[in-house]
Every structure is written in C-alpha cells, then in structure tokens.
Amino acid sequence: MFNKEFKKKIKIKLDNLRKDKTFNIWFKVFLSVFFLNIFYFILLLGRISPGVMVAGISLGGKTPEEAIELLSTTITSPEKISLTSNEQVFDIELEIIDFSYDFQKSAQAAYTLDKTGNFAYDIWQKLVLPFKTANLGLRLSLNEDQLFESLSIIAEQASVEPIYPSAKLVNNLVVVEKGVKGQAVDIESLRSEIGQTLAFSKTSPVPLPLVNVDPTLTDEEVEGFRARAENLINKSLYLTFEYQTYTYKNDDVFALLDPKGEYSEEEILSLVTDLASSINREPQNSTFVFDGGRVNEFSPAKDGVSLKIDSLVNMVTGNLRTLETTENKTVSFEIPYETTAPDVKTGDVNNLGIKELIGRGSSRYRGSISSRIHNLSLAASKFNGVLISPGETVSFNNTLGDVSLYTGYQQAYIIKDGKTVLGDGGGVCQVSTTFFRAILDAGLPVIERRAHAYRVGYYEQDSAVGFDATVYSPTTDLKFKNDTPGHLLIQTYTNTAAASLVFEIYGTSDGRVATTTKPITTDVTPPPEDLYTDDPTLPEGTIKQIDWKAWGAKSRFTYKVQRGGETIYEKTFYSNYRPWQAIFLRGTGPVI
Known part of the structure; x- marks a missing residue:
C-alpha cells in the first residue's frame, strides 16, 4: 500500500519536471526568435527590406538615398520606344511625350513596401520578403494626351479599316454593301504594355495588339x-x-x-x-x-x-x-x-420701340453670274440700317437711290421692254423680292407691288410661285406702310457662299399675326419654240443664248393680317406670267 502511494507521487513529480523542461526549451526558442527579429528589424531601420527589387535591380538593405543613387547610375532613360506590326516598325520619340523616370518615387515605393501602417501585414512582409522577392516597376511620368495622340496616328497606319455595311440608292434601287473585315489596334492594351516596358526598362520592341473587327452581314441580314x-x-x-x-x-x-x-x-x-x-x-x-x-x-x-x-x-x-x-x-x-437670356436686350439700348424681330424674308440666287451677285449685294446694303418712322410709307426705289454704272452697279440681265437684256443693276429685283417676303411676314400693309413679266427661276429656288416683286424706277415700285406703334429697323444679310439673301424687320409687335394661303396656279402654258436670230457680228458657227425659256402661268395668293381674332388687313396678290421663249443669236459673220 505504502509502495504504491510512493510510486505515484514520484511519477507525478517526474511528469512535472519533464513538462517544465519542454516549456523551458520552447520559451528559450521563442525568446531567441523574438530577439533575433528585434535585431533584424533594428538593422533594417531606415533601409529597404531584403528581396525588394526595382526593374530587376536589388535594393535590399539600402537606404532610399542609396537606392536613388543606384537607380540613377544604372538605369538609362531611353530615347524612343519601338512598336512592331508584321514587318512595320513605328518609333515614338519619348521626348515628344515628355517621358522621364522618377527615381526618388521609385526608391520610396520600394522603401514603403512593408511600411503600410498595417502592423500585422508589415511584420509578415518583413519575414517573407527575404525568401520571396518583389520586383517593382520604375515610377515614371509622361504626357498621356500626347501619347494617346501618337498611338492614334500609328493605329491609323497599322490598322486595316473594316468596311461597314451600308445601303445606297442607285438608279432608284437599293444596293447593299455587306461589309469587309478589318483589324484595329487595341490602344488601351498598347498603352498598358508600353507602361510595363518602360517601367521595367525593357529594350525589346512592343508588338502592336491587333483585334479583329468583323462587321460583315450574312446573306439573310443583307x-x-x-x-x-x-x-x-x-x-x-x-x-x-x-x-x-x-x-x-x-x-x-x-x-x-x-x-x-x-x-x-x-x-x-x-x-x-x-x-x-x-x-x-x-x-x-x-x-x-x-x-x-x-x-x-x-x-x-x-x-x-x-x-x-x-x-x-x-x-x-x-x-x-x-x-x-x-x-x-x-x-x-x-x-x-x-x-x-442675354444680359442686354434689344429694347434696353434704344427708345425707338425697336425690341424684337417682327418679320423675315429670304431668297436664294444659285447660278447667278458674278455681276448679278455684285449688284444684289450692293442694293441690299442700301437698306441695311434704314429706320422707318411710325406711319411712314416706304418706297423701295426712293430708298435704293440711283442704279447706274456711276453708283457702282455692273451690267447683268434685266427684263426690259419684253426682253431679257444686259442692263445696269441686273439683280436688284432679287432684293425687292426678298424685301416683299419680309414685309408679308411682318404683317405690314402693302401699298404697291407688281410681279415680273415672266417666271424667274431664282425666285422659285426656295419659294412657291408668285412671291416675287419687280421694280424699275421710276415706273414700277414696291411700297408698304409702317402702321405699327414704333419705329422699324431694316437689316440685310448676304451670304455669297450659300447664295442667300435675308431681310429682317425689327420693331415692336402689337400682337398681329400674318398668314398667306398656298398659291393657286392656273393657265399653265408651255414656252414658245426656241427662236434663232442671225447676227452678223458673231462669227459663223457661233451660237449665243440671250434669253431663257419659262412656262407661263397665272398665280394668286391671299395675304391676311389678324390681331386679337380681328382681321385688320387682307389682300389678294395676282401674278400673270407670260410664257417666255429661249432666244439664240446665230453667227453669220466671218470667222476670225
């Protein structure tokens, strides 16, 4: 009994002793590792951890300043980067894109790799970096916009443009182009690859990443x-x-x-x-x-x-x-x-009642000879800035003044005595026609207006038949009255490139609304046969056209002006256009 009790106590003591030794050993190991790490961390204070590289250059154990020195003496900034596609080579001069390496930031990135502020992460990085290297890219700067522009130019040359499907009307039949495959440069991938090449100081050319573009249609889609x-x-x-x-x-x-x-x-x-x-x-x-x-x-x-x-x-x-x-x-x-809204309105800069646009008229003169364009531009300028008092009746001819070579006009075709002839101021009727349309749009009473003897193609380029007005001083005039409560201001705009003339009338709207009916055209008659007249002043065999054919017709439209639902002015305008034959002079004189 005594022996068993004693043996049990001895066994317990031996077990405790054994346990104490194991503890001591592990405790000593722990202390050794701990102090070794402390010593290791102290050695690395202010230095880059072992295993850290930049562009393949080992910076472990170096201070940031030493790393900057090593990088700047080892890395050479390239002058260009080459891009390749098949047998083509495209060079980008790096000076153009303001490229440079930033060695200070590169060294700082290496130094702070295991100094993020996250204690557990930083400790782990310090322990594993010596056994698992980290190769960082160089920090660099460049002009991204200039790089993109350079790459876009290269991409345009290296790409094979696809032909996208299209439909065209040819001889009133729809012709469908089903499209053709192409290739395009993936610029975003290329920018990334260029960045990697420069960051790791690689010297090999960068292949252009090409992607297939297939816009073609199947037969069913066609x-x-x-x-x-x-x-x-x-x-x-x-x-x-x-x-x-x-x-x-x-x-x-x-x-x-x-x-x-x-x-x-x-x-x-x-x-x-x-x-x-x-x-x-x-x-x-x-x-x-x-x-x-x-x-x-x-x-x-x-x-x-x-x-x-x-x-x-x-x-x-x-x-x-x-x-x-x-x-x-x-x-x-x-x-x-x-x-x-603008800061300064029209009514703020005058006390004449000129506040807003109340009427606008336009016409086109495509195909006019240069002298006609000169004349209509000159005539239109005579009306620009003209101020019309309330109650005043305006005469087109009086406002225009003398039309002759002495006042700057050139010879162009006019209608005179039933013929189309060269005369001073040909083209002035383009101005009176445009002014007439602005008067109608403004809702002003027309006192006098006469249509041309025959239809003139210029006046129907952007208008229905019948909205023209001829003038010829002193017998034929265009007149209207300013029956608004304020002054009127005329503005003219000539656009030679677009072959257009615009009249604008500014004043004060009194609420009137002007309308014109769609013109009614009747008695349309074809032009007579072409007339050829012998002319001994022209060499034999010469044909010269001096008049142009036009269809005859009668046209009318009604012009109505209302205010507050009440008609304040109404008039029907009639036009009687004679059929007009083409006239040619046939030379019978000697050939020079």
Missing part, C-alpha cells in the same frame, strides 16, 4: 437590311430650328439604320452632335448706334441656344421608327433646345 431601306425610299425626315430646315432622305436615312438591329445609336448621335455644333451659340447682347438718321451699328439681342442632345436622339429615333412603320412620306419636328 436581305433584311435591303427590305428596310427599300421601305424608306423617298421618305424624308425634316428637322426645323428657327428659320432653318435640315432634311434627311434616302442614303442619309439609310445610314441611321442598324443593319443587325433596329437603329444605329452611333450614327444618330453623330447626326445630333453635328447639328449641335452648328446650332449651339452663346447669348448675344444687343448693340445699337444711331447717327445721322440711320442706324450704323445694330445687333439684336439673341438668346443663347443649347441643343438638348438626349431629347433629340430620342426624337430622331422615334420619328425614324414612325417613318419606317407607317405610310407617311415625311415626318417633321422641331429641334429641342434650351435658351439662356
């Missing part, structure tokens, strides 16, 4: 695209803004279709963006300089305009769908926009 385009033949979209109309028809409309879907968002956005670039404008303050009974300088106040891009994209898409899915031949809608 037929579907053709059917959609055929449904839109001679259908038109009309977009209006102020006095301008933008027309899209046939090929322009086909381009808005997505051959593989519904409608092309990219093409519609491109159309809208182009419109915005021509329509958007900043607010314009008014200026008004009055001197010697005439306004020498005037610019009306204009609201700033900003096209509503998203709204217009949706409207174009919706109206295009209407055009495609209905029998409508045309769809017209106004372009949506926002306005910003």
Whole structure:
C-alpha cells in the first residue's frame, strides 16, 4: 500500500519536471526568435527590406538615398520606344511625350513596401520578403494626351479599316454593301504594355495588339437590311430650328439604320452632335448706334441656344421608327433646345420701340453670274440700317437711290421692254423680292407691288410661285406702310457662299399675326419654240443664248393680317406670267 502511494507521487513529480523542461526549451526558442527579429528589424531601420527589387535591380538593405543613387547610375532613360506590326516598325520619340523616370518615387515605393501602417501585414512582409522577392516597376511620368495622340496616328497606319455595311440608292434601287473585315489596334492594351516596358526598362520592341473587327452581314441580314431601306425610299425626315430646315432622305436615312438591329445609336448621335455644333451659340447682347438718321451699328439681342442632345436622339429615333412603320412620306419636328437670356436686350439700348424681330424674308440666287451677285449685294446694303418712322410709307426705289454704272452697279440681265437684256443693276429685283417676303411676314400693309413679266427661276429656288416683286424706277415700285406703334429697323444679310439673301424687320409687335394661303396656279402654258436670230457680228458657227425659256402661268395668293381674332388687313396678290421663249443669236459673220 505504502509502495504504491510512493510510486505515484514520484511519477507525478517526474511528469512535472519533464513538462517544465519542454516549456523551458520552447520559451528559450521563442525568446531567441523574438530577439533575433528585434535585431533584424533594428538593422533594417531606415533601409529597404531584403528581396525588394526595382526593374530587376536589388535594393535590399539600402537606404532610399542609396537606392536613388543606384537607380540613377544604372538605369538609362531611353530615347524612343519601338512598336512592331508584321514587318512595320513605328518609333515614338519619348521626348515628344515628355517621358522621364522618377527615381526618388521609385526608391520610396520600394522603401514603403512593408511600411503600410498595417502592423500585422508589415511584420509578415518583413519575414517573407527575404525568401520571396518583389520586383517593382520604375515610377515614371509622361504626357498621356500626347501619347494617346501618337498611338492614334500609328493605329491609323497599322490598322486595316473594316468596311461597314451600308445601303445606297442607285438608279432608284437599293444596293447593299455587306461589309469587309478589318483589324484595329487595341490602344488601351498598347498603352498598358508600353507602361510595363518602360517601367521595367525593357529594350525589346512592343508588338502592336491587333483585334479583329468583323462587321460583315450574312446573306439573310443583307436581305433584311435591303427590305428596310427599300421601305424608306423617298421618305424624308425634316428637322426645323428657327428659320432653318435640315432634311434627311434616302442614303442619309439609310445610314441611321442598324443593319443587325433596329437603329444605329452611333450614327444618330453623330447626326445630333453635328447639328449641335452648328446650332449651339452663346447669348448675344444687343448693340445699337444711331447717327445721322440711320442706324450704323445694330445687333439684336439673341438668346443663347443649347441643343438638348438626349431629347433629340430620342426624337430622331422615334420619328425614324414612325417613318419606317407607317405610310407617311415625311415626318417633321422641331429641334429641342434650351435658351439662356442675354444680359442686354434689344429694347434696353434704344427708345425707338425697336425690341424684337417682327418679320423675315429670304431668297436664294444659285447660278447667278458674278455681276448679278455684285449688284444684289450692293442694293441690299442700301437698306441695311434704314429706320422707318411710325406711319411712314416706304418706297423701295426712293430708298435704293440711283442704279447706274456711276453708283457702282455692273451690267447683268434685266427684263426690259419684253426682253431679257444686259442692263445696269441686273439683280436688284432679287432684293425687292426678298424685301416683299419680309414685309408679308411682318404683317405690314402693302401699298404697291407688281410681279415680273415672266417666271424667274431664282425666285422659285426656295419659294412657291408668285412671291416675287419687280421694280424699275421710276415706273414700277414696291411700297408698304409702317402702321405699327414704333419705329422699324431694316437689316440685310448676304451670304455669297450659300447664295442667300435675308431681310429682317425689327420693331415692336402689337400682337398681329400674318398668314398667306398656298398659291393657286392656273393657265399653265408651255414656252414658245426656241427662236434663232442671225447676227452678223458673231462669227459663223457661233451660237449665243440671250434669253431663257419659262412656262407661263397665272398665280394668286391671299395675304391676311389678324390681331386679337380681328382681321385688320387682307389682300389678294395676282401674278400673270407670260410664257417666255429661249432666244439664240446665230453667227453669220466671218470667222476670225
């Protein structure tokens, strides 16, 4: 009994002793490791940890200053980087993109790799970095915009442009181009690869990453695209803004279709963006300089305009769908926009009652000879800045003044004594016709107006027949009365490039609204046979046209002016155009 008890106690003591030794050993090991790490960390104070490299250069154990020195003496900044594609080589001079290495930031990045402030992470990094190297890239700087521009130029040369599907109207038949495959440079991938090459100081050329672009249509898609385009033949979209109309028809409309879907968002956005670039404008303050009974300088106040891009994209898409899915031949809608008021309005700069635009008339003169363009521009300038008092009756001829070579006019074709002949001031009737249209738009009473003897093609380029007015001093005039409560101001604009003339009348609106009916044209008669007259002053065999054929017709329209629902002026304008024959001179004289 005693022996068993004693043995048990001895065993317990031996076990405890054994346990104490194990503890001591592990405790000693722990202390050794702990103090070794403390010593290790003390040695690395202010230094980069072992195993850290930058662009393949070992910086372990070095201070940041020593690392900067090593990097700057070891790394040579390249002068260019080469890009390759097949057998082509494209070089980018690094000076162009403002490239440089930043050795200070590179060394600092290496130094702070295991000094993030996260204690556990930093301790772990210090322990594993000697056994697992970290190779960092060099820090660098460059002009990203200039790099992108350089890469875009190279991409344009290296890419194989795909041909995207399209539909064209040729001889009233829809011809579909199914498209051709191409290749494009992946610029974003290329930028990344260039960054890596420079960061790790590599000298090998960078291959251009090319991606295949396949826009081609299947035979089934071709037929579907053709059917959609055929449904839109001679259908038109009309977009209006102020006095301008933008027309899209046939090929322009086909381009808005997505051959593989519904409608092309990219093409519609491109159309809208182009419109915005021509329509958007900043607010314009008014200026008004009055001197010697005439306004020498005037610019009306204009609201700033900003096209509503998203709204217009949706409207174009919706109206295009209407055009495609209905029998409508045309769809017209106004372009949506926002306005910003100017600081100085027209009424703020004068006390004459000139506040706003009350009438506008326009005409085109495509095909005019240079002397005619000169004359109409000169005549229009005589009306620019003219101020008209309340109650005043205006005579076109009196305002225009003398028309002759002595007053700067050149010879151009005029209608005189039933013939088309060269005379001083040919083209002046373009001005009177345009002024007549502005008078009608302003709702002013017309005292005198006469139509031309025959239809003149210039006046029907952007107008129905019958809206012309001829003048010939002193027998034929255009007259109207200012029956508004304030003064009127005339402004003229000649655009030779667009072959257009515009008259604008500014004043104070009294609420009147002017309308004109659609002209009624009757008794349309063909022109007589061409007339050839022998002319001994021309060499034999020479043919010279001196008059041009025109169809005869009678036309009338009614002009009505209302205010507050009451008609204050109404008049029907009649035009009687004679048929006109083409006349040619046939040379019978000696050949020189």
